[in-house]
Amino acid sequence: MTVEAKLGQVANYVDERTGAAAFLKKSLRKVFPDHWSFLLGEVALYSFIILLLSGTFLTFWFDPSMREVVYEGAYQPLEGVKMSAAYASALDISFEVRGGLLMRQIHHWAALIFMAAIVAHLLRVFFTGAFRKPREGNWIIGVGLLTLGIVEGFLGYSLPDDLLSGTGIRIAEAIIQAIPVVGSYLSYFAFGGVFPGELFIPRIYIVHVLLLPGAFLALITVHLMLVWYQKHTQYPGPGRTEKNVVGYPLMPMYMAKAGGFFFIVFGVTAFLAAVASINPIWLYGPYTPAQISAGSQPDWYMGWLDGLVRMAPPIETYFFGYTVSWNILIPGLIIPGILFTGMALYPFIESWITGDKREHHLLDRPRNAPNRTALGAMSLTFMMVTLINGGNDLIATHFDLSINQIMWGTRFGVFILPPLAFIITKRLCLSLQRADRELVLHGRETGRLLRMPSGEFVEVHEPISPEKAFILTSHEQLPALELPAVDARGVKRAGALKNKLRARLSNANAVAIPKVSTEDLKEIESH
């Protein structure tokens, strides 16, 4: 029997029992637009698969127990040192299981890449406006995945119970304790009593390997199903409209590319793990609350939080004998809470300001949404300033600065630089719009100089292609909302203050350099 005939039999068997052919026929021809920035989410997905595979490998040897043991393994410098079974087994994985260290490093590198890819993907979605209707739900799922990723990563590097990870847990415990009224209770419930106790590692282990991965799987599944069902967004271009999607069919082009890309991501992660040491826990030693190493740093995606905590002013208040640690609450819980809630709600805020409730499948070029782009730049700047302060000790030693200078610099910087970034970015966007307009009206500079009979030199401009002209002018320019304080009958509207705010935001949002129209071009030609 030929291969085709055999495959046909299998297909027949499946189809007669599920009726899958009708669905698959359509699905295999499903169209996916092609752009490098659409790969960022794929990198996150593939890193997640790598994390599942390498993590499963690690669980075969890791002993999530805080039972005290005396180390007698292959790593000589720690011979005879008292440590937790968790740390000892992490050392065994590194030194006695063949490929164990490689897998540990793949796992950790994949976690860093996972988080980096999520953030990059989020930025792509944000700056291109891909979160707009009908994709608000998927945006919220994405913000949820980012949040869970931060927690999962933190738990992951806490598990080996080395000196660095124990220090991180200690800080987490201080944040829990700082919650007013219930903090001590929550901390006692989490740790089974006083810090560190003997229960925390086994507890976070099951959260790290079962609960959160389960939540990830569920959320990622819904995320992808929505992408599938709603179809991918696409960049504007000739022939691309809100009503169609232009790209390659799933079978074979997209399948081969995406499948191949998984192996590339895995290969690069394995390469990093092979040549670049990460989290060498044997150098840190086992956790003890009385010790610490200078330059204690969390993984990069926690750096901003650490930087915020570092720059917080030393404020604690006492009333009726109760203590409120603002120096921990504000940077550790309140600001992150506001940031992540604001991020999750952003699609709704934007549509409230623009009054735009239509579906959008064509992406924005960031310059054509100056306020959104500026807001993104502002948030990024905030994160960068806090991240810098999170590494203030390392920056101080590497660049011969004083920690105090960096701290004060970032304390002021965190207020001054983000608004500055907003203003600069908005102006840049408008300048780019202006440049687009110039380009469409007067063509591109060719670099060829002509000498006129009069002796004057002029540069020859060449009209740009109709495709390019279309891309530069196909975006919408929405007018500001008209929200008069009184209605048609002269009666004051309810919620006047809210309306006023909305009108102001909408006005600010509608600032744009008018795009070129056909009339503009005709007028220029007639000259």
Add this chain to the structure above:
Amino acid sequence: MSSQLEPIKDPGLPAHVHRKTDTDPKAADRAERQVAAMFGISALGTVLLIISYIFVPDDLFIFIPIMGSQNAHQLGLGLGMAIALFFIGLGAIHWAKTLMPDQEVVMQRHEFRSPEEDRKAFVDTVKEGVSSSGLGRRSLIKRSLGAALGLSALSPILLLRDLGPLPGPEQKMTNWKSGTYLVTDPGDRRIKASDLEVGSVAQVMPEFADPKDRHLDDIAKDALLLIRLRPAEFNLEPDRLAMTHEGIIAFSKICSHMGCAVALYEQTTKHLLCPCHQSTFDVTRAAKVIFGPAARPLPQLDITVDDEGYLIARKPFSEPVGPSFWGREK
């Protein structure tokens, strides 16, 4: 308004440009060979991985320029795996880009909003379901069901109660009692004032009858820093000065900010620095916070000596050590 002006026309999808491999069979064959070569390199990577796993001892170190001394076993495994995976991916993508049809296709989007009649039918179905079940009319059922569901949600919360004990007095106590000997860590030897030179710093623990009973829970509260200055260098209130002994001053080593070990002592400035968040404490002024996010000084332990000259605690700490919590001052 620019929106009323006529926008520039959509020139439509650009014409498909054929690749060399689409028209030239030789180029296509070459691309096939290239793809096969990449898959071949991948196979070699797996061979490298197998050889490294079986034949390269895991204590063999080799020198590699730039990278320095590397564990050959580890490096062989990793590079083998990286090559094996990477070239499968590269081959597949090269295959897709050169030999698979690259004609872009157009698919129409459908509107997500259902047709009006479907929406109406849906609303009718829901209304019908609600009314036929009696959920709308029979309010007794509705209310009692709500109460039952709400109450049943309490059980998981209740069942988690035994995750830990309720905070008790131990939250605010340490193992430092009146008369507890200060002992070295490590070593568990008692200390005389003369063991500590001026300008030096030492980490000490309270004496345990059996040092084996000392667990991390104890260390997390008891860790103490001894610092010896010249008595004239102190700038202390009289009651605080009375808590020192011959220039030896004792502070909790657990940071009052978030509980890290305050391990960095700067001898010239007499400052203690917490490496976690850079809270800085001035030893000469009873660990007053002079920089960083900590809001309180490190608790000071009242120390003296016994008849034989060994350092002991005169009194327990007068306040809880470590990070703040809600009922700390109660």
